[in-house]
Amino acid sequence: MCGIIAHAGDREALDPLVTGLEKLEYRGYDSAGIAVKNGHGLDVWKCSGQVSDLKRTINTVDSSATLGIGHTRWSTHGPPTDENAHPHTDHSDRVAAVHNGIIENYETLKEKLSEDGYEFTSDTDTEVIPNLIRYYLDHGNEPLAAFEHAVSDLDGSYAIATVIEGNDSIFAARQGSPLVLGLEENSYYLASDVPAFLSQTDTVLYLEDGDVLEVRSDGVEIIDEEGQLAQREVEQVDWQPGETEKAQFDHYMLKEIHSQPESLQKTLEGRFDREKDEIDLDLGLDLSGIDSVQLVACGTSYHAAMFGASLLNQCGVPARSIRASEYDVSAGTPSERTLFIAVTQSGETADTLTALSSAKEAGASTLAVTNVVQSTAAREADEPLYIRAGPEIGVAATKTFSSQAVTLTLLSQFLAEVTDDGSPLDTLPELVSDLSELSNAVEQVLQTSDAERLSREYLNERAYFFIGRGLGCSVAKEGALKFKEVTYEHAEGFASGELKHGPLALVTERTPVFTICVDGSRKTVTNAEEAKTRGAPIVAVSPPDHGIVDTADEHLYVPEMHPICTYLLANVQLQLLSYYSATELDRAIDKPRNLAKSVTVE
Structure with missing residues (x-):
């Protein structure tokens, strides 16, 4: 939910910020806004409606600012109004912040800050963030320390990016909500998802929960949850910028429906041997002792999980598909012989990640069937199994369902072969042959x-x-x-x-x-x-x-x-x-x- 974009570098910020918001509208389109550091303060533009509404306002702006943040919103606290749009500022407009997630203790923080004279104008939980930072600035803290103190006060899930008047840095943090750093020569991007800056760079650095960042035009500093300077692996994204464009299609949904022949080829590539009728998923997990499987997911991914569970049961491997939001009340406690499969396109679905954490604590083996490399689910599970569908922009999932179902089909036959009581389908040779077609x-x-x-x-x-x-x-x-x-x-x-x-x-x-x-x-x-x-x-x-x-x-x-x-x-x-x-x-x-x-x- 919600999309964050930020830029620090040599180039002017407005264009990549607007472009990033347009690429992130699939994450929310109730309202949108941008804040930039203009050399003598902060300029903020925001409104209810879509990014196109914001863009009409910004098109008349002449700004040479190179540092800024942007946000497109999916409403949780408060309706989609101008006042509730991000970025939010403190009451003196010295600090601006954008946020994805839920601040669970915002009411307590808001009450305390109000008692101290800090003013609020929106219905959102996010507005406590810039006011908390301002509170710590007012009490003598330097900007980075003020940001760290503010983040430490927050309970809940969040990805946050902030700019502060008089400072040439973007301060950001991640806890339970996605945030990725894009690296370009002389520019840095922060975003909720790679498509926001893919037209600029495919070099990325995936942040981890507990990370706090200071991003400047000349470098990035990451502090982990232990308070230590940290290094994160730099990776190249295997997506092409054209994959996030509509091309000749009227809508992303239609383009993604029509891209299924290509996405399925990528899903299947190298994963079966037609001559030997064998499935090879190159999994590093020892699954020979597994006696049951839980496939846990939400929405479209849940229907793919149902598809996979049905196949596993046909092959003699006891399996259940479970809605992630109901996992804690309906799944029972998995054992060390349970394989927990998180099925999540983004790898960031909150309910599924919560269930994954519970299964890990119970000692289950865990596998993430996901589309996004280095997503939270991919990192948290014992092993990722990527569906390789490529970026999907349309909110209604299409090609990712097909790729999930095919991946789970392959997995069902693989598990049937390696588990004690399983047996692959008698029609496996026909299946392998037809999958190739x-x-x-x-x-x-x-x-x-x-x-x-x-x-x-x-x-x-x-x-x-x-x-x-x-x-x-x-x-x-x-x-x-x-x-x-x-x-x-x-x-x-x-x-x-x-x-x-x-x-x-x-x-x-x-x-x-x-x-x-x-x-x-x-x-x-x-x-x-x-x-x-x-x-x-x-x-x-x-x-x-x-x-x-x-x-x-x-x-x-x-x-x-x-x-x-x-x-x-x-x-x-x-x-x-x-x-x-x-x-x-x-x-x-x-x-x-x-x-x-x-x-x-x-």
Whole structure:
């Protein structure tokens, strides 16, 4: 949630700050703002609305400032107003701060500071930060010491960047929220995520929890949580600047749907041997003693976790998919023979990280299935397994779900081979063969899909149901989530057999039922027929020769492959359906109402 960008260097700051905010809008777009050090004080511009609204104001500004911070907000404390937009300043406008996270003790701090005469004008928790720094400055501390004292008073999660009048440094800190440093000749960037400055540099330094930084135009100093000067490894990001552009597409979501052939190739590269029908994930963990698996995730990643858990159970490896926000109340205590798998695109999802920490404390082996190299989950887990999908800008996850599901498919067969009671699928040779052709099959779906026409056919219905069985259930749930995320229409996804246990009461002639059918079972077909007798239109998502075709009113066809691959192709059709339906409804597809890409608060 929320996006931070900061710049210190020789070049003027406004342009990279605005560009960084535009690249970070997937993290929040309720309001935006910038503060720069102008040589005699601080200039602050901020407003409710999107970065484009802020940009119109800043376009008239002539500023030679080279030091500044920026922020695009996803609201937690207080509505999206001008007053609640970041940066926040102390009551004398000497200190400006931007913040991502939650300050849990802000009410106590605010009350104490108010008693001491410090004034507040917003509803946010963030405003205590510049006032705390000002408090310590007023009590004789130098800027760095004042910042460190202020940070030590904070409880909660945060990434913070501040500028102080009369000082040529940016002071920053990280605790539980992402912050990365970009290194360019004669310039430094701080950001919540790499895309903010990828057009300037691909050389990065990932910060760790407890780090405090002083960033100047001539260098960076990092102090770790022990108060010692620290060095962090400098790395090159394996992403290209063009991957964060829309190119010829109208929206990032459509671009990312269409980039799945390439992203899946990267996911699969070097991870299986078609001639030997072997899976090789090059994991350093000894998993031979594992007797159960917990796959823990949120949102779209949870549906990928469901997909993986279902496959593992088919292979004789006991597995559960668990919502990360419910882990502490529903998972029980893992043992040393439990493998905990955190499935998180960003590697920064707060609920998932909390669950990961609990599993580690209990002695479980831990694995992070994530997209972002050196993310918190990747560092905290015993081992990362990267999905290699490349940067995803659209808030509604598409290519990362496909890559997560494919990665977990490979992992399921790997675990089935190395655990005592597991056994890979009898159809593993066919699966390996079809995985090698999956990218081509996705391209075929993209080129032949009828989703755009169907989106118009079923526009403005009362509700939309998505049903499937087994692996199809996770695809149905993901299809419904994608639909509601970008269309704002009511959609539900569930196991097809549950249709008659309540949801059927909602079925009318204005409730299309999208039915995912891949295997030879008649059960889902029967469930669809039950809905059809109540007047519901049935849209089959299936190969063209499946039995559901005789029942359905409309069809979204997918090539017939190994069932696992065919389910993933069905998911692509549902992504296209969601996108085109949202287009017809003129929704803000890349910036859905009330949502943000990376949920870094619990």
